[in-house]
Structures are given as structure tokens and as C-alpha cells.
Amino acid sequence: xxxxxxxxxxxxxxxxxxxxxxxxxxxxxxxxxxxxxxxxxxxxxxxxxxxxxxxxxxxxxxxxxxxxxxxxxxxxxxxxxxxxxxxxxxxxxxxxxxxxxxxxxxxxxxxxxxxxxxxxxxxxxxxxxxxxxxxxxxxxxxxxxxxxxxxxxxxxxxxxxxxxxxxxxxxxxxxxxxxxxxxxxxxxxxxxxxxxxxxxxxxxxxxxxxxxxxxxxxxxxxxxxxxxxxxxxxxxxxxxxxxxxxxxxxxxxxxxxxxxxxxxxxxxxxx
Amino acid sequence: xxxxxxxxxxxxxxxxxxxxxxxxxxxxxxxxxxxxxxxxxxxxxxxxxxxxxxxxxxxxxxxxxxxxxxxxxxxxxxxxxxxxxxxxxxxxxxxxxxxxxxxxxxxxxxxxxxxxxxxxxxxxxxxxxxxxxxxxxxxxxxxxxxxxxxxxxxxxxxxxxxxxxxxxxxxxxxxxxxxxxxxxxxxxxxxxxxxxxxxxxxxxxxxxxxxxxxxxxxxxxxxxxxxxxxxxxxxxxxxxxxxxxxxxxxxxxxxxxxxxxxxxxxxxxxxxxxxxxxxxxxxxxxxxxxxxxxxxxxxxxxxxxxxxxxxxxxxxxxxxxxxxxxxxxxxxxxxxxxxxxxxxxxxxxxxxxxxxxxxxxxxxxxxxxxxxxxxxxxxxxxxxxx
Numbered sequence: 001x002x003x004x005x006x007x008x009x010x011x012x013x014x015x016x017x018x019x020x021x022x023x024x025x026x027x028x029x030x031x032x033x034x035x036x037x038x039x040x041x042x043x044x045x046x047x048x049x050x051x052x053x054x055x056x057x058x059x060x061x062x063x064x065x066x067x068x069x070x071x072x073x074x075x076x077x078x079x080x081x082x083x084x085x086x087x088x089x090x091x092x093x094x095x096x097x098x099x100x101x102x103x104x105x106x107x108x109x110x111x112x113x114x115x116x117x118x119x120x121x122x123x124x125x126x127x128x129x130x131x132x133x134x135x136x137x138x139x140x141x142x143x144x145x146x147x148x149x150x151x152x153x154x155x156x157x158x159x160x161x162x163x164x165x166x167x168x169x170x171x172x173x174x175x176x177x178x179x180x181x182x183x184x185x186x187x188x189x190x191x192x193x194x195x196x197x198x199x200x201x202x203x204x205x206x207x208x209x210x211x212x213x214x215x216x217x218x219x220x221x222x223x224x225x226x227x228x229x230x231x232x233x234x235x236x237x238x239x240x241x242x243x244x245x246x247x248x249x250x251x252x253x254x255x256x257x258x259x260x261x262x263x264x265x266x267x268x269x270x271x
Numbered sequence: 272x273x274x275x276x277x278x279x280x281x282x283x284x285x286x287x288x289x290x291x292x293x294x295x296x297x298x299x300x301x302x303x304x305x306x307x308x309x310x311x312x313x314x315x316x317x318x319x320x321x322x323x324x325x326x327x328x329x330x331x332x333x334x335x336x337x338x339x340x341x342x343x344x345x346x347x348x349x350x351x352x353x354x355x356x357x358x359x360x361x362x363x364x365x366x367x368x369x370x371x372x373x374x375x376x377x378x379x380x381x382x383x384x385x386x387x388x389x390x391x392x393x394x395x396x397x398x399x400x401x402x403x404x405x406x407x408x409x410x411x412x413x414x415x416x417x418x419x420x421x422x423x424x425x426x427x428x429x430x431x432x433x434x435x436x437x438x439x440x441x442x443x444x445x446x447x448x449x450x451x452x453x454x455x456x457x458x459x460x461x462x463x464x465x466x467x468x469x470x471x472x473x474x475x476x477x478x479x480x481x482x483x484x485x486x487x488x489x490x491x492x493x494x495x496x497x498x499x500x501x502x503x504x505x506x507x508x509x510x511x512x513x514x515x516x517x518x519x520x521x522x523x524x525x526x527x528x529x530x531x532x533x534x535x536x537x538x539x540x541x542x543x544x545x546x547x548x549x550x551x552x553x554x555x556x557x558x559x560x561x562x563x564x565x566x567x568x569x570x571x572x573x574x575x576x577x578x579x580x581x582x583x584x585x586x587x588x589x590x591x592x593x594x595x596x597x598x599x600x601x602x603x604x605x606x607x608x609x610x611x612x613x614x615x616x617x618x619x620x621x622x623x624x625x626x627x628x629x630x631x632x633x634x635x636x637x638x639x640x641x642x643x644x645x646x647x648x649x650x651x652x653x654x655x656x657x
Contacts, residue, residue, distance in 0.1 A: 051543055058547035071550045148552070216380055 006034045034100065035227040040153040043146040064204060078235045079157060081164035085155040089233045092158065098237030105157055106241050108141050108164040118244055126251055127244030137177040139212040141167055155234045161236055162193065168240055172252065173225070174260040179205070181264055184221045191229025220261045232256045326497055330558030338497045345554040346390070346495075350449035353391055353459075359544050360555075369490065372519045373397045377487055380406050382439050385503075385509060386483040387474045388492020389443035392454035392467070399578050401440040409642035442468045442484075444477065475501040482511045490519040494565035521562045537562070539591055 006105065038046045047055065059075040067073075092098030106112070131133035144163040150156040166185070173188060175181035183205035190198035206214055231254045243251065252259060326335045333341065344484050349356065357365050372394065378384065380402055386395045417424065445451050458467055472478045474489070477497050487506045496502050507517050524530040538557040545555030 048539075052540055054540065054543045055546060058543060062547050069550075072547070075546060 001220040019155050026082070040151065041147075041156055042138070043139065043148055044151075044156065045148045046151060047079075047149055049054040055079045055149065060200065067205075067208065069192065070143075071145050071198060074147075074157055074163070075149065076200070080145055080196040081157070081159065082150075083192055084262055085150070085158050088162070088236060089155060089158050089237045095237040097235065097239050098234065101161065101237065101239055102154065102157070106239070107160070108168075108240070110140060112241075113141075121245055122214055122247075124247050124249070125244065126168075126171070126240065126246050126248055129248055130168060130244075133167065133171045139167065139177060139181050149200065158236070162195075165236055170237060172235070172248070172255070172257060173228075173264065175262050179209055180217060180221070183217060184211065185226045187225040192232065203221075216262065224261050227252075228257045293345035307364045314557060327561075327564045329337060329557040329564065331560075336498055339446075341557075342495045346447045347449045348551050349545075349549055349554050350391075350447065350453050353450065353453065354393075356545065356549055356555070357533060358628075360541050361599050365556050367597060368519060369393050369397055370489065372490060372517060376488070376515070376517055378402050378439065378486060380409075380439060382485045382486065383483065384439070384441040384486045385477075386441060386443045386481070387472075387477070387487065387489045387506075388495070389488075389490075390445045390446055390447065392443050392452035394455060394488050394490050395443045396458070396463055399439065399463055400439050436465065440466050440468070442470055442479075444472045446471065446473050446476070475505060477505045477509055479509045483509050484514060485511055486515050486517065488517045488519070491521070493518055493520055494561050499627055505559055 022238075042122055055118075056077055057078040059072040059079070061070040063076055072227040089102070092102055115131065118131050121128040123129075141164060144166075147156045147159045147163075150159055166189075169185055169188065170181065172179065173185060175184050183202065186198055186205055189195065190202040206217060209217065235255060238251075238255070249259075325332045326338050327333075328338050328341055346353075353368050375400070377399060378401060382398075382402065384395065384398050386392070386398070414420065429583055442456060443451065445454075448471055451471060453468055458464075468480060474492070474496055487510050489502070489506075493499060493502065503516075510516065525644075526531050542552045542556045543561050546552040549555070
């Protein structure tokens with residue numbers, strides 16, 4: 001009298017494939033638009049302002065209550081980020097590289113990355129350090145939630161690109177994926193993008209830090225992150241796919257990002 | 272029809288071969304994560320053409336072959352949060368509806384219940400609770416009546432009673448294993464250890480023998496079926512003569528103001544709740560859309576009643592009327608054919624009445640009772656009389 005437990009393999013792969021969502025497969029070129037009525041892109045769910053407001057409030061509360069609910073953080077970002085996305089999009093358009101990203105719509109996923117080539121790059125190069133970051137922190141670029149509630153196709157792509165560049169930002173800033181590193185990256189992103197979700201995350205994230213880490217944040221990491229976020233060039237305007245061979249230091253110089261004041265070792269993902 | 276006589280094709284999904292299967296028993300094969308696909312391969316021939324026919328999936332139209340799979344995916348993804356979402360969406364009122372269903376059912380000790388699309392087991396738990404508390408009350412009354420019980424009587428009062436005594440049993444049948452798994456965990460948490468069976472099965476092709484059950488319930492599940500007529504045929508088959516079919520489902524709200532509020536609530540709030548609590552907008556969008564679709568699909572079918580069997584079986588007809596709910600506290604019954612007739616019968620549930628008839632039914636008895644609960648939910652109860 002027992003019901004079989006679905007093999008774990010099936011369930012994990014289902015979640016990883018969750019990026020495909022209900023809209024089915026995306027084209028290999030990256031961003032395809034779904035033909036459904038009112039659906040501007042694959043995975044788009046049209047919502048009216050009332051629903052967006054309810055979603056924003058609900059997802060905010062859910063994310064506060066359980067910060068590991070990444071889907072709620074994502075929904076909060078999408079429903080509140082319209083103005084910031086417009087600003088980001090204009091900033092991207094103003095640079096030639098950003099303009100070409102908006103035109104070609106590349107996606108960063110394991111299937112589009114050439115892992116063997118990247119691992120053969122020299123140490124200190126962007127590609128090598130990015131792979132090292134993914135391996136050490138046991139994350140994958142495929143786990144980013146799809147954009148659902150942004151009602152403009154180009155802005156939805158900007159939001160998706162922002163999510164996919166997040167890991168690269170960790171690499172650029174040299175921050176691991178523990179709570180302190182995430183908060184530091186959030187402060188950088190809040191200063192640079194102005195997305196309300198980043199600002200809220202930056203405000204509430206430190207509440208979950210231990211005293212020692214809070215002190216590290218306020219003393220050195222935080223001001224560094226804010227300073228660099230404000231003055232650096234737009235990190236979304238870099239065509240990372242063409243720059244895997246470039247060294248991290250030269251990329252940081254190009255973006256006007258100072259190297260991190262502290263080297264945080266990869267600790268476990270608890271506060 | 273005691274336990275020994277039961278030849279349930281009771282199949283544990285861990286892959287053990289089906290045991291003691293009756294002629295119409297399931298041949299759900301082992302080791303498949305999608306049992307319904309194998310059930311589909313044993314359907315009747317005209318299903319080959321069924322894929323070209325289309326059916327409703329919420330407001331979308333999909334080929335019939337796809338609907339079952341999509342519904343399966345919906346419930347697979349909502350299974351973990353199903354009960355929480357029920358409470359959130361209905362503000363806990365769904366418990367009242369299910370309690371009303373049990374009161375309508377009013378099961379006696381020894382009843383065998385088949386709870387189809389039972390999923391997380393709400394109806395079955397209530398059923399067991401109901402019968403057991405009735406039983407306990409009866410025993411208490413008996414004990415109080417006895418002035419000086421003998422040792423034998425005292426001993427009997429501790430045990431379950433003589434072998435073959437009327438023990439109630441509930442079978443929860445659902446096509447979705449995740450829902451059953453959640454139900455089993457709940458049963459463990461609530462200490463329902465005996466009297467429950469969990470069976471994976473397709474409502475359109477039940478893995479049970481004929482004439483097994485006293486009561487067949489399907490609560491909030493019938494609108495998810497692809498072929499409701501087949502489910503009704505199966506229900507008729509597995510029910511004993513005199514058995515009852517109870518269906519609990521959403522109905523339309525006719526009051527225009529209430530209906531507007533209800534629509535706004537359904538379409539604006541429920542998918543948002545689904546996204547926030549369960550992380551799944553689309554499944555709850557499907558659920559509210561399927562509620563809107565349901566009465567059109569089913570009222571015609573239930574109106575025809577149980578299908579005609581062979582020459583030996585007589586036609587069992589059912590009258591089913593759309594039941595609008597007027598307001599929160601009063602209920603008005605409107606029928607298109609038998610208004611006075613049905614109203615009169617409402618007070619005496621499920622007693623055969625020779626005056627119960629519809630215009631097509633000549634000389635056969637049939638009985639239907641309707642019980643209404645506010646906010647637009649209706650329970651249709653059908654007795655099959657032989």
C-alpha cells in the first residue's frame with residue numbers, strides 16, 4: 001500500500017528544465033516570441049496593474065519570509081522594475097556593444113557555452129574564472145527563472161539578461177554566493193540599476209547577516225560596492241560571450257570597477 | 272461483499288503485478304511513471320480517432336489526447352501545496368462544502384466508499400471520521416443502556432467486534448501519484464492507519480470489479496476528466512445496485528453582482544495566490560477556467576443519467592437541474608421541468624419513491640436529491656436503483 005516515489009533524477013531534471021516553462025522550447029537563437037494571444041514572448045503571462053500590485057506585495061512578503069525562494073524575488077523584480085528597466089534599456093542602447101546585444105539577444109546557458117574551450121583558457125581570464133566560480137559555488141546559469149510578468153518584449157529581454165549576468169557580476173566582483181557575497185552584489189546592483197527589487201534586497205539582506213559579517217559589510221565591502229556601482233559603466237552593455245579570453249583585470253579597468261577590498265573564501269551558503 | 276470477496280484490482284504503484292484482477296480489472300503496467308498512458312492503450316477503438324476531436328482545457332481548446340496529460344502535469348505541480356492553496360483560495364470554506372457532502376451522504380457503518388479523484392484524501396478522511404464517530408456514539412449508547420455488562424460484552428467493546436462485522440472502508444483512487452503521495456503522508460500525520468486504500472487509477476477506466484462499492488464520490492474532479500460519459504459508465508459499473516453516486520462541483524453564480532465579484536476574485540486573485548504560494552500561475556489559471564467551463568460540459572450528460580446497459584439492466588435516469596444560488600443565505604431552487612416534484616423530494620434524501628420520474632422514464636424508479644450550499648456549489652446525488 002505505497003505509492004512509488006518519483007525518482008529524484010526525474011524531479012531534479014524537471015526543475016532544471018523548468019526554464020523551458022509552459023511555452024515549450026525556445027529557439028536556439030535565444031529569445032523567441034510565442035504566438036499566443038497577448039503573449040509577447042515565450043513564458044509571458046499578461047497581467048493588469050491590480051494583479052501586478054498584488055503580485056508585488058505577495059512576492060515581497062514571501063521573499064522576506066523565505067529568502068531562498070528565488071522565484072518570488074524574481075517576480076518582485078519583474079512587477080516593480082518597469083522604470084528601472086526603461087533606464088537600463090536606454091543605457092544599453094547608448095553604447096554600440098549594448099545595442100548589438102539588444103539586437104542579437106544572446107542567452108547565457110550551459111548549452112550555449114563552449115565549456116571545453118573555456119576551461120582551456122588561461123587563469124585570470126573571464127571564461128576560466130567564471131567556470132571556476134560556477135564549480136566552486138555549485139551553481140548553474142540554467143537555474144535562472146524565466147521572465148513572466150514584464151509586458152514589453154525588449155524590457156523582458158533586458159530583465160532576463162540582467163539575471164543571467166548576475167553570476168558574471170559575482171565573478172567580476174570576486175564575491176562568493178554566500179549571504180554576505182550576495183548582499184554585496186545586491187548593493188552594487190542597486191546602485192547601478194536602480195531596480196526596486198535590488199534596493200529592497202540591499203536593505204533587508206543585511207538583517208540576516210551575523211554581526212561579524214555585518215561589520216565587514218558596513219566597514220569595507222558595502223561602501224566599495226556602492227561606490228563602484230555608481231560610477232562603473234553599465235555591466236549589461238558588455239558582450240560577455242565575445243570576451244571569454246579577456247583577463248579579469250583588464251575588464252575591470254574597462255568597467256571602472258576596483259578589485260575587491262577583501263577576498264572572501266567560498267563559505268557555505270548560510271549566514 | 273465482505274473483505275474476502277473483494278477482488279479489487281488493488282495495485283501498489285511500486286511495480287508489483289496487479290493481483291486478483293477481475294475481468295474488467297486494470298492492466299496498468301508496472302514501472303511507468305505515466306500510468307494513464309497505458310490505461311489509454313486499452314480504451315475502446317474509437318479513441319484512435321479521438322485525438323482528432325478536441326476538448327476544453329480551461330479556455331483553450333486542445334486535442335483530446337492531450338488533455339489528460341496536461342491535467343496530470345497541473346496536478347503534479349500543485350500537489351505539494353494543494354491543501355494550502357485550497358484553504359487560501361476558498362478562505363477555508365471548502366471544508367464546509369466537504370462536510371456538507373458527508374452529511375448528504377450520511378453513510379451507515381459498513382459502507383464501502385470509492386473516492387475518485389480523491390487525491391489528498393479529504394473526503395475519505397471525513398468519511399472515516401464520520402462513520403467511526405457514529406459507531407463510537409452507538410457503542411456509548413449501548414454501554415450506557417447496559418446496567419451490568421458481562422465480561423464478554425466488555426471484551427467486545429474493546430475490540431473491533433466480531434470478524435465480518437461491518438467495518439467501513441474507503442478507497443482513494445486518483446490518476447496522479449503525487450497527489451496520492453501527499454494524501455498518504457497526511458493520513459500518516461492524522462493517524463488514519465486502517466480502513467484506507469490508495470489506488471492509482473483512471474476514472475474513465477477504473478481498476479475495480481463490478482458491483483463493489485456502496486458510495487462513489489467525485490469531489491471537484493469531474494471537470495478535469497476528458498470523457499465524463501465514460502467516467503459515469505464506470506461509476507455505474509462499480510456501484511452496487513442501490514449504490515449512490517455523489518458529485519461535488521462548482522456551479523455558476525446567477526446573481527449578476529455576486530457573479531461579477533466572483534469573476535474578479537477568480538481571475539484576478541486566484542492566479543496571483545497560485546504564483547505567490549505555489550509558484551505556479553498557469554495551473555491556477557487552468558483551475559479557474561475549468562470551473563467556468565464545467566456546467567456546460569456536464570449538465571447535459573448528467574441529465575441523461577446513467578447510460579443504458581444491456582437488455583437485463585434497465586435504464587437508470589437521473590434528473591439534474593442547474594442550481595443557481597441566489598444569495599449568501601437563501602437558496603432558491605429553479606428547475607426547468609419538475610419544480611414542485613423536486614422540491615417535495617428534497618427533504619427526504621435517497622428514499623425510493625414511485626412518483627419520482629421524468630418524462631422519458633416510464634415505470635422505472637429513480638431518485639435524485641440536490642443539496643445546496645452557498646457561494647455557488649452544488650452536490651448532485653444519484654441513486655441507482657435496480
